[in-house]
Amino acid sequence: MPRRQSMRWFFYGMGSLLVGAVIVLNFAVFTNFKQLGNLVQVVRLVHAEYLEAMDSERMIEGAIRGVVEALDDPYSVYLEPETYARFMEQVKGSFGGIGILVGYRDEGLTVVRPYEGTPAAEAGLRAGDVILAVDGKDTRDMDLETAVMLMRGEVGTQVRLTIRRDSSGEPLEFMVVRRQIQVPTVEGELKDGGIGYVVISQFTEKTGGELAYLLNSFESGLRGLILDLRDNPGGDLMAAVEVADLFLGTGPIVHIDYRTGEDETYYAEKHRLEVPLVVLINRTTASAAEIVAGAVKDTKSGILIGTQTYGKGVVQNVFPLRNGAGLKLTTARYLTPLGYDLNRKGIKPHIEVEDSADFESDPQLEKALEILKAGLK
Numbered sequence: 378m379p380r381r382q383s384m385r386w387f388f389y390g391m392g393s394l395l396v397g398a399v400i401v402l403n404f405a406v407f408t409n410f411k412q413l414g415n416l417v418q419v420v421r422l423v424h425a426e427y428l429e430a431m432d433s434e435r436m437i438e439g440a441i442r443g444v445v446e447a448l449d450d451p452y453s454v455y456l457e458p459e460t461y462a463r464f465m466e467q468v469k470g471s472f473g474g475i476g477i478l479v480g481y482r483d484e485g486l487t488v489v490r491p492y493e494g495t496p497a498a499e500a501g502l503r504a505g506d507v508i509l510a511v512d513g514k515d516t517r518d519m520d521l522e523t524a525v526m527l528m529r530g531e532v533g534t535q536v537r538l539t540i541r542r543d544s545s546g547e548p549l550e551f552m553v554v555r556r557q558i559q560v561p562t563v564e565g566e567l568k569d570g571g572i573g574y575v576v577i578s579q580f581t582e583k584t585g586g587e588l589a590y591l592l593n594s595f596e597s598g599l600r601g602l603i604l605d606l607r608d609n610p611g612g613d614l615m616a617a618v619e620v621a622d623l624f625l626g627t628g629p630i631v632h633i634d635y636r637t638g639e640d641e642t643y644y645a646e647k648h649r650l651e652v653p654l655v656v657l658i659n660r661t662t663a664s665a666a667e668i669v670a671g672a673v674k675d676t677k678s679g680i681l682i683g684t685q686t687y688g689k690g691v692v693q694n695v696f697p698l699r700n701g702a703g704l705k706l707t708t709a710r711y712l713t714p715l716g717y718d719l720n721r722k723g724i725k726p727h728i729e730v731e732d733s734a735d736f737e738s739d740p741q742l743e744k745a746l747e748i749l750k751a752g753l754k
Contacts, residue, residue: 416440438702445704451520452693454705461703463530464695473532473555477502478578479524480608480661481687482732484541485509486516486524489608492560500553502540509548510539521610521663521687530555562612563587571600572749573652574742577620580612580665585619592623592650601653601749603742604669607683607732611664614692618643621672623650624679630672632712633692645672653752654679655745658724659732663687670724671713680748681726683741690720 476495488506491497511527540549562584565575621630625645633641673679692709
């Protein structure tokens, strides 16, 4: 395309962007109109003076990214067309996975557990492996939700994971083929002394039913319960409300605080599980899992053990854009029953116990068992 024609199309795109911005932004923008003029001037200077020929589409995309990044919000993200398409596939449920539970440790994005019989386990991934990159994309500044999304995709396709297994060794490359993954979100057992141990790995529309089924299987032998929310990245809000409802008396579970529009509050019903409760949390307990932990703490329905949680207390909506891309934008915040804003702060445990570094011992679980056994004597 001739340079003059390319420039005309670029300014058409920039003009549409600026006109749209002026229409939707409030009066405060007009008091800073010179900055919009600076943006246009920068574009003209790049076109006229920059050493290399410019890519107009790339520059427009860069301007959009700059607007979103200026929010200083890790959860508000511009999704380029390929990423947006993948995201929408997952929303519709038409995706495959590799079968691992991941969380952030001090070393970075870490495999907490590869599920038996899944592509991840068959490929040789192990608990403790640090995921440095997904399909070449560095995970260091990546939020957990995005990392999980990148590992999911169309059934039969491959994902390339760059792994550090030994701090002194060379990175390892794993090519893992995605499959339809059916792993339960709730697992557990009834331990000696009538103490139930329940792990919720994430919150989906099936979680409430799975939890109720497991608790019913304990029958009358249940005398105390450990609810393990460690490394739980969150998920479906209503699933978290359904789970919290089992452990709380009548009252609020969570408040949804919107900048615009009417706020919402979800309430617990009268029924509750009448046994002593301990909830395990850690640095990668996030989002919907923090809703449950925060509700238990505020209502004094149980004891929290572990480390301070991740601190993701915000809600995102996804808006489609005209070029096939999308915008994931924070539109509301979660507040605990007492009105605590957990975003970027997390939930503090009643009793702090650090995670095990070797995956072989579990001091947090041991402390929970100790407390419940002492109370049940």
